[in-house]
Amino acid sequence: GAVVSQHPSRVICKSGTSVKIECRSLDFQATTMFWYRQFPKQSLMLMATSNEGSKATYEQGVEKDKFLINHASLTLSTLTVTSAHPEDSSFYICSARDLTSGYHEQYFGPGTRLTVT
C-alpha cells in the first residue's frame, strides 16, 4: 500500500513558539492531503483539506491564522502551529488520497504528538 510519512513524530515546544509538521506521500502523488487532530480518548477531528497549489479549506472552528497549511508540491504538505499554547497539545495526523489507485483509498501518516509547555 501507499506510504505517508510525518516529521517530527514527537515535539515539545514552549508556549508562544511555532512548530512545523511535515507530511509526505512517499510513493505516490497526492493532489489532496488532509489534516486531523486527535485528543486523548477521542476520535479524529478533521481540521483542513490541503490542495496542492491552492489555499487550504478549513473546517468550521479551526483558526486558519493559527494553523497555517501549505501544500507546495504533490508529495508535501506542512502544518505550522503558530504561537502555540498548551491547549494546542494534541496528536496531529495527516492523510493523503492516492487518486491513481482508482479507489481513492486514503492513507494516514504515523502522527505527530505535540506538547506545548
Added chain:
Amino acid sequence: GIQVEQSPPDLILQEGANSTLRCNFSDSVNNLQWFHQNPWGQLINLFYIPSGTKQNGRLSATTVATERYSLLYISSSQTTDSGVYFCVPSNQAGTALIFGKGTTLSVSS
C-alpha cells in the same frame, strides 16, 4: 454527512477468541474503509470495501451496501489486535473521511 454507528463501543476478549464488529451507516456509499488505530496512534488500512467481501489473513470484512451495514470479523484474536477500529464510509469521491467513535478492542493474554 453520513451518520455512522459502530457496535459494540467497547469489546474485551481473551486471546484466541473470535469477534464481529458492526458498522451501520445512514446513506448510500461509494467508499468505505476499515482502519485499525494501534495503541501508538498509527492508523492502519485494513480494507477498502464499499461492497462485497474481502479477506486478509485472520481478518475479513463484508459490506452489504443495499442494507447499509458493514461487518469486520477478527478470528483467533491476538494482543496486537488491541486498539480502536474505525469504519469510515463516504459518498463523495475526493473528500475527507469523517470519523466516528469507533470500537475499542482490548485483547488480553
